[in-house]
Amino acid sequence: MKIITYDQISNAVIDLITHAASNLPEDVAESLGNSLNIEISESGKSVLNKIIKNAEIAKNENKPLCQDTGLAVFFVEIGSDVKIEGGTITESINEGTRRGYEVGYLRKSTCDPLTRKNIGDNTPAIIHYEFVSGDKLKILYAAKGGGSENMSRIKMMKPSDGIKGIIDFAVETMEIAGPNPCPPNIIGIGIGGNFERSAVIAKKALFRNIGTINHDKELAEIEKTIYKKVNNIGTGPMGFGGVCTVLAVHIIKEPCHIASMPVAVNIECHSHRHTEIIL
């Protein structure tokens, strides 16, 4: 049995949150750099250069990449040989979130959905748990902004809609989103599961590093098709026109009900702040 303490977890969460806020991950930085070679629109290139410059300033001045420092989203893999002492894991993650957003001078963006009153400390974090074998605790973190989340969609499709239906729905979602979710975007698509599960795996798909290939050949093909179609919409960086509307399309599928075909399209902005730690 490996013992991991409440404080170890909350301290790790503080590090994840404060680091992610001002350090653009390598896979995203590299992809933005590559997109400069792909983009043909002058205003698109100008936007991409400013985004790259912004990342330099954020890193050098330890300033948030974006004022929307997101809701704190976690995917936690808990090994069966891990014992957590000193409190529950949910409490420790929320404690780390509360303190991370405070010490990092990050914006607190959680509020009551009806009164709109700010909660004041960016809790509760959104946490998804998976129980795995082994003696490790793996925490994946993303600071998820509201602008791109707002343009995400879910649809309970008919099995007869098929792969073409899925592709059309994803492209249509990006067509409707246009400039709003801060393109160039990353698209996470969840196919299958049920209503809520499709959304969770769509979010999880965002965590895959840009540039990696889907092990499922059929999904890899669908990703490629959606990537091409979305970049032909014309939206471009920040919507000012161009061919770099999406940096990557990532799909996860799971079995679903024989009557259903749930599809969730989760859009992420170019400021794709994701990181992870293994305890």
Add this chain to the structure above:
Amino acid sequence: MEFKKIKAPLTEDVIAGLKTGDEVLISGTIYTARDEAHRRLTALIFENKPLPFDIKGQIIYYVGPSPAKPGEVIGSAGPTTSYRMDKYAPVLMEYGLKGMIGKGKRSIEVKDAVKKYKAVYFGAIGGAGALIAKSIKSSKVIAYEELLSEAIRELTVEDFPAVVVNDIFGGDLYDEGKSKFAGKFK
């Protein structure tokens, strides 16, 4: 790329010279407001009460900055998505608002009001909050402090970078840009 340097507050002459796609650098005084501040401002107008600042000729920047660290003027300060303010923007333009800075598409009602009241909608780069903060030289909360990052702030800006999205001639950069590059990805 040629930049047009303009002063805030805006005059009708300046606005008449702005066209969709123009890259501008804004200097002067601008105000921040997001969802709840907009709801409150329009409520004041409907109740015939004075606004916390004279809105005539002003630019409102849709932003909720991250907290400033000690010694900083402001935290990260890029634009938020504008459509959430669409419900409120036309009445503010009717009462003298001349400019808006945000990101993303506006409603037909907002675009019509931009033409009717001779105003302008600028797009700033979302997710470039650290870069944009460099052009903000002072920041002071002037109303609704309890809204935290959503309070109304008076900002002094110098060469704030933005692009004209909707002009008084009915232009829309998002529509124009999209139709120009649709189908061009190889």
